[in-house]
Amino acid sequence: MKKILVTGGAGFLGSHLCERLLAEGNEVICLDNYFTGSKRNVLHLLNNPYFELLRHDVTEPVDIEVDEIYNLACPASPVHYQFDPIKTINTSVVGAVNMLELAQKVGAKILQASTSEVYGDPHVHPQPESYWGNVNPIGPRSCYDEGKRCAETLFFDYHRQNKVKIKVVRIFNTYGPRMLPDDGRVISNFIVQALQNNDITIYGNGLQTRSFCFCGDMIDALVKMMNTGDEITGPINIGNPTEFTIKQLAEIIIRLTDSKSKICYQPAVMDDPQQRQPVIQRAQEILHWQPFTALEDGLKKTIDYFDFLLSEK
Ligand code: NAD
Ligand code: UDP
Numbered sequence: 001m002k003k004i005l006v007t008g009g010a011g012f013l014g015s016h017l018c019e020r021l022l023a024e025g026n027e028v029i030c031l032d033n034y035f036t037g038s039k040r041n042v043l044h045l046l047n048n049p050y051f052e053l054l055r056h057d058v059t060e061p062v063d064i065e066v067d068e069i070y071n072l073a074c075p076a077s078p079v080h081y082q083f084d085p086i087k088t089i090n091t092s093v094v095g096a097v098n099m100l101e102l103a104q105k106v107g108a109k110i111l112q113a114s115t116s117e118v119y120g121d122p123h124v125h126p127q128p129e130s131y132w133g134n135v136n137p138i139g140p141r142s143c144y145d146e147g148k149r150c151a152e153t154l155f156f157d158y159h160r161q162n163k164v165k166i167k168v169v170r171i172f173n174t175y176g177p178r179m180l181p182d183d184g185r186v187i188s189n190f191i192v193q194a195l196q197n198n199d200i201t202i203y204g205n206g207l208q209t210r211s212f213c214f215c216g217d218m219i220d221a222l223v224k225m226m227n228t229g230d231e232i233t234g235p236i237n238i239g240n241p242t243e244f245t246i247k248q249l250a251e252i253i254i255r256l257t258d259s260k261s262k263i264c265y266q267p268a269v270m271d272d273p274q275q276r277q278p279v280i281q282r283a284q285e286i287l288h289w290q291p292f293t294a295l296e297d298g299l300k301k302t303i304d305y306f307d308f309l310l311s312e313k
Contacts (some may be wrong), residue, residue: 001050003027003065005108007058007099008072010037012178013113013171015045016219017070022048024223029064033057036075041178058095059087062102068226069110071099074148076115078141078269079184085143092147093154100158103165111167111226112155114235116276117145118170126243126277129170129235139271152235159233167225167232172239172278176215176298177305187212187299190250191306194259204268206247211277213240214298217291224287232286239278240291256299 004021008014009030014037021028027050030042034055045051056062058073074091075081081088096112103110119127120135135145158164175187183189193200221238244252250263283289 001025001027002067003029004068004070005029005031005064005066006070006072007031007095008037008074008113010034010039010041010053011072012041012076012176012180013174013215013218014072015041015178016176016215017072017222018042018045018051020219020223022051026050028052029054029066031056031058031062032073036077036080036180036183058098059090061098063105064102065106066108069099069103069108070113070222070226071096071110072113074113074144077184078144081144082140085140088143089147092144092151096151096154100154100164104158104162109165109167109226110155111169111222112151114152114168114170115144115148116170116172116237116239116278117141118149118152119276120145121271121273122275125275126241126279127237128279129237129282136271141271156233165230167228168234168236169222169225170235170237171218172213172237172276173210174213174215174218174239176302179302181306181309186210186246186249187302188306190253191257191299191303192310194253194257194261195303195307195310197260199264200250200254200261201266202246202250202263203266204272206250206263206265207245208272209243209245209275209277210249211240211243212249212295212298213238213291214293214301217293221283221287221289224289228286236282236286237278237280238283239280240293240295241278241280242295243277244295252296253299253303256296257303
């Protein structure tokens with residue numbers, strides 16, 4: 001039985017990961033400061049004797065004996081990571097140092113949840129891992145983008161200098177049940193608006209693109225990556241390469257929810273990446289992984305979740 005630390009374990013992706021790791025017979029310690037996560041996400045795991053909750057902030061050092069660390073702690077939606085940008089960059093950078101120090105001390109493997117945001121507003125499309133990106137270092141998204149880029153640097157420096165066993169995955173837009181209804185991300189916003197027959201808010205002209213991965217597919221890839229040999233460090237893109245415009249997404253969600261909502265165009269947000277699509281050849285070759293959930297199938301599950309959540313209020 002492995003002892004596994006999941007930072008950000010009470011968040012959207014973290015809670016699905018904790019669930020999967022427990023189901024596979026591991027002991028799981030879920031560390032979270034509950035900024036965007038909640039105990040509710042892991043309530044169903046609390047009776048499991050191999051599950052432990054730890055209220056802690058990754059910007060403070062931690063000392064626990066573990067075999068593996070998944071470092072997911074960091075707010076992921078623009079609304080939340082821009083709420084306190086100094087805290088966000090500290091979470092990525094100081095959090096990475098603290099978790100890497102722990103990995104080094106106890107000899108654990110450590111996986112970093114990096115992001116497609118390291119490519120910024122990309123000039124290369126679709127994005128392979130070899131692309132260095134086009135990132136504004138001083139804009140409203142920089143606390144997140146540059147924080148994650150610096151965390152990648154720290155991971156590779158701890159690997160080269162101190163021989164820490166690292167895994168870096170670049171996660172592209174992922175969605176599913178347990179996203180927050182007021183999270184601000186496009187899928188949760190559009191579904192909640194559609195279910196309430198409110199206007200669907202498109203920022204800009206809606207022709208910007210994203211490629212959406214269902215959470216179950218993402219968790220498969222994270223676990224596969226952790227289980228690779230020590231020579232595999234990444235970075236590896238993980239995402240669903242099927243690309244949609246934001247306008248197409250709005251139309252699909254209106255149709256699937258049978259909503260009376262109208263699309264309403266609002267000013268574009270600053271530095272919004274205009275296109276995003278992962279090249280996943282590395283993930284296919286190294287992890288033997290590819291996503292199998294089509295957007296409409298994943299959206300239906302997510303709509304059911306929000307429908308239930310809104311009916312509770
Ligand atoms: P989320 O906001 O639901 O989860 C983040 C979790 O980290 C929350 O539980 C939050 O409370 C916790 N956290 C934040 N700051 C912390 C701190 N200082 N100390 C301890 N815990 C802290 O977001 P998510 O979508 O589940 O994202 C998880 C990870 O995956 C993040 O690192 C994010 O950057 C990365 N990621 C996600 C996506 C996506 O589309 N979901 C895309 C790219 C990268
Ligand atoms: N977006 C939108 N309306 C919303 C929320 C987001 O048009 O209510 C757009 C946003 O401007 C971006 C895309 O949807 O172009 C994805 O936004 P999200 O915040 O989900 O993810 P990210 O920009 O981090 O990829």
